Amino acid sequence: MNVDRVCAKSGLLVDGDTRLLTDPSEYFHCGVDVQAGCGRLRCANCKAWVRGGPPGLGINDEVQVDVRKLYAAPDWSVLPYIEKPFVLHNRMRFYTCLCTTWEAESNEPVDNDREFESDPRVPWACAGHPVPKLPLALKDFTIDAKMRGVELVDKVLRGACPRELDRPFSFGPEPGVWLAWLYVYLQGLAITDQLSAAIADRLTDPDPHVVGRVLYYFSQFPRAAGIEKLVAKAEADPHRVAVGYPIPEHRSALTLWGVLVERLKHAPKQRDELDARIQSLITKLLFIPLSSLPHDDVGPTTTAEFEGKRRATLRGWDAAGIASWVEDFARARKLERIDAIGDELARSPGIFDDPEMRQYIADHIIEIDAAAPGRWRQAMTLLTDWIHKPEEGHLIVIAGSRIIQARLVPPAEFRTWIKNRRDYGWVRDEWVLPLETMLKQS
Template structure:
């Protein structure tokens, strides 16, 4: 299988405070949790490679200059029409091809909505990044075809960093991100498979943070080699899929459920045998009572503790900090109250396809019995834009069951319909029949 080694969003243009990748093999991937400027941007108009200047160096005002001369100059600092900014402008970074230039004062992806003037609208894009040639030395780690991956993964989990990521908010060692970085860096080489398989082998580690890092890895790379072990582990005891394993790297606390969710949500068509196992597991989980599906976070510190430490480190004032942390806690609690129900209401891609939607509509009563109130999330799912108008009848089918089984009072259902009008596929084709049924009760 060929692997695309390109920056996400066609590459980032970064300000002077953010690193531009100097190594052509390094590229931006969101799983790494840190932004890095693409070092291989190319212009589709003039075909030149885009050059990025050092932090702070920018064009003098009202100056006349030749873009070709700028692009060809070996040392931009020596050019008479460029100057180092005052302290205020030190964040800027000048980019140029032979037909255009751009001053980045923040970090922005090349692919964006172009709604604001500050968002780049340029004919530039990531030209792809070659895979590294082995052997490669990354700080203390040496990677060659004979590398012992259990040892390398263990070294990273114990604090060996393959590349300094310059994450200002880091609370300490961040092996979860480093493993993701290394996997992204090696993708396309056979050793990347050995790396992910060795990560999976640490799933049953006694340290909950190691488990959290393994889960973090497979949440982001849910088709990497070794994920079958993670899936088999979930199958062996469905009741532990919602347990959280907080890690200091980033919220939320990774769970087995999140691995299942990303695997199913991003499954290609046709799905493979492992996808089918995940799908069947998720269907069974819809019926597992919430009361027998513990959602506890394991480990000495919770996601909220890490969030507090991170923001304190960034120097937030106490009042703002408390406000933001309370908000953070509320959001986390709403996501963690019932992960299955939350996914029903929020994760349309996980429950896509006519058959799966039909299954959910047919079983709304059992799904609600597992966690009373889930009828709302199911109805919200069924009335989104997916498969409309073809699957619109499922809303009526499920709504009739809600009424017959008294899952909701008529007022509750009416309130849901009225709230639904702000977003989603709201159409008389289903609103009228449901209102008629409500009127008849």
């Protein structure tokens, strides 16, 4: 993880219902699953610090505004050209520097392609955020130089909150998100690595919620210190990588498999020894029969029950509305818990983009399907994506001809798959014609 303490996407401009950061050390990072507005935006034109207003104020478009006077005015709510405009869903938030203004009706990054009217068009950027100084008084506790990572992690897992994050849909303590927030907030201090290592040490905790939070943390930060403990656990018992741990902080159940996937998905070009170990473990996992790869969820509360509580925090939802929403939600979660490994074949070309890996999958497609009948589809979806084409187009013919020769799939079903694949995949006569010829002869 980089130690640049700069907001992702040059910072967010946020509406009036989202936190505008006032602590100069706090910044927005995608690993913390809650949006927050940068409080240290600076204008490249006039060099002024950008000022963000209180929730719910906008500016009357009919009036000519002196931006310099506006910027200097201590209380915007009393200015004659300020109004409380009606916004459909959220309250808006008004921003100004000495040369330009912006009305945020939703949360949008400063870095954007300026395609939509809601995309900010401002010469502003996050100027970076200083490392916080010890001792650090947070909401429920203080971090001083004597504080150990183990103690800090234990406090948070027991429900001590470092900062109120105003996360939408939250209905109780969210230690998983709080630990992620601490990791980002404390970057640059020695305790950060201790924090991660202490979290990894809780992987075998008897409380399934703690295990879920460990998995959540390393899914967010798959390069943090201590991740090697999770990889070692997966290597020691690969059969258990798809077991799920529901927590209130996340919609889907967390798995060790998910952590491995996140790590490889965001791997740098130069992969390290740990990445190589994960790669070889994934190769092994492709052959473990689904029957000995349990996908059950562990813990007292299901993902659907958590979703019901989340929905209940919203205004305007009655019991019947929530129940029907939760039913759809449960159906979607159930689909994730059938073949997590096959799903990644079709969904995450990034973790299977190594040419040797792809050759290997093409060569072993029959055995991969034997482990989880029907997985040939996901493997073929992978091989017919747009990555490394046309150089690796021949792998489609290699894998497809194995499927046909082994009579793994009825010819009509295979033809239908080819037809459906035309909409999204790399579908060319170079591979369709040879396979169709083989299908005719089979």
